[in-house]
Amino acid sequence: MRMVEVGPRDGLQNETAPVPSEAKITFIDALSYSGVDEIEVSAFVSPRWVPQLDDAERVFAGIARREGVTYSALIPNRQGLDRALAVGVDKVAVFTAVSETFNQKNINTSLSGSIQRFQPVVRAALDTGLPVRGYVSTAFWCAFEGRINPQAVLSVVEQLDGIGVDEMAISDTIGKASPDEVRQLLDLLLARIPANRIAVHFHDTYGRGVANTLAAWAYDIRTIDASVGGLGGCPYAPGATGNVATQDVVTALEAKGVETGIDLQQLNRASRVLDSYLVDDRRTLPLDGSPACAACEFATGEVCCRKYTSSE
Numbered sequence: 001m002r003m004v005e006v007g008p009r010d011g012l013q014n015e016t017a018p019v020p021s022e023a024k025i026t027f028i029d030a031l032s033y034s035g036v037d038e039i040e041v042s043a044f045v046s047p048r049w050v051p052q053l054d055d056a057e058r059v060f061a062g063i064a065r066r067e068g069v070t071y072s073a074l075i076p077n078r079q080g081l082d083r084a085l086a087v088g089v090d091k092v093a094v095f096t097a098v099s100e101t102f103n104q105k106n107i108n109t110s111l112s113g114s115i116q117r118f119q120p121v122v123r124a125a126l127d128t129g130l131p132v133r134g135y136v137s138t139a140f141w142c143a144f145e146g147r148i149n150p151q152a153v154l155s156v157v158e159q160l161d162g163i164g165v166d167e168m169a170i171s172d173t174i175g176k177a178s179p180d181e182v183r184q185l186l187d188l189l190l191a192r193i194p195a196n197r198i199a200v201h202f203h204d205t206y207g208r209g210v211a212n213t214l215a216a217w218a219y220d221i222r223t224i225d226a227s228v229g230g231l232g233g234c235p236y237a238p239g240a241t242g243n244v245a246t247q248d249v250v251t252a253l254e255a256k257g258v259e260t261g262i263d264l265q266q267l268n269r270a271s272r273v274l275d276s277y278l279v280d281d282r283r284t285l286p287l288d289g290s291p292a293c294a295a296c297e298f299a300t301g302e303v304c305c306r307k308y309t310s311s312e
């Protein structure tokens with residue numbers, strides 16, 4: 001399986017107060033030791049649209065990259081790609097939606113406008129040797145348009161496929177999908193696109209994120225997005241809460257006998273790095289672990305090795 005930790009991007013893009021770049025860097029460094037495969041570090045979007053992530057360059061420059069971990073970012077256009085390439089992003093994620101209304105509110109263009117905008121971005125990323133993910137937002141429900149037709153989702157997936165996108169992240173932006181709806185959509189998509197090119201990105205507004213993830217797992221989907229502590233939400237999707245919590249997904253999969261290779265205690269430590277910065281703390285999980293040890297590869301449980309710090 002591939003666990004994609006989106007907390008630093010999807011989580012922190014929705015915070016009401018700015019989280020200092022240094023805290024983001026410590027948070028990401030801590031996540032790098034948790035065993036997740038990929039970390040979505042930030043977004044190279046317009047700082048006027050998402051001021052919370054206006055320090056994407058600083059954060060990328062500050063993190064200590066760990067071998068084996070992919071450090072990706074959200075990219076809306078060519079300007080964003082140039083910024084991301086300058087700091088050595090490992091993977092590019094473009095994003096559009098099935099809902100025209102959501103696209104206008106989120107990226108100020110239509111679906112077809114977004115595909116046109118992505119074409120040169122995807123080509124340049126692939127030419128540089130970078131893999132490309134394409135988010136398909138509002139794949140089940142939209143806050144403005146209601147239930148989304150699965151055929152329309154397939155059409156967006158095919159358009160992204162047509163411009164060379166490697167991985168499609170099927171996204172329940174407002175967290176309203178049910179496992180039956182997940183199965184219905186996957187029945188359709190998997191007839192056209194292999195499971196290893198599909199990722200799932202569930203928000204947890206109605207508490208169905210884990211059930212939906214397990215429904216996708218049963219369809220052999222192995223790339224799973226989550227955010228530590230269920231942090232997050234989209235500033236342009238009213239009412240949506242955070243992603244399904246990484247800890248919940250890990251616990252559910254391990255209960256099924258899947259060896260995720262992810263260290264829950266380290267995830268909790270990483271989460272604690274943010275404790276004093278989240279003004280409106282919407283995280284769903286109990287916090288434990290040691291903030292002092294969060295970014296330390298040698299920490300064991302609650303015991304500090306004192307290699308990098310003299311006090312805990």
Ligand code: HMG
Nearest residue numbers: 044045046049076079080106107108135137138171173234
């Ligand atoms: P626009 O205003 O139409 O863009 O925004 P523009 O091309 O007309 O440019 C306007 C100004 O923005 C210019 O500056 C550009 O330079 C600047 P000015 O000349 O006026 O000073 N600009 C940029 N600056 C820095 N980096 C850039 C960039 N692009 C333009 N890349 C745009 C269009 C797409 C840029 C804007 O709408 C935008 O940034 N939107 C992003 C919104 C966003 O990040 N939403 C949250 C992420 S999506 C999400 O959470 C869903 C997801 O999690 C999956 C799911 O759950 O569904 C992925």
Ligand code: MG
Nearest residue numbers: 010173201234
């Ligand atoms: Mg999201």
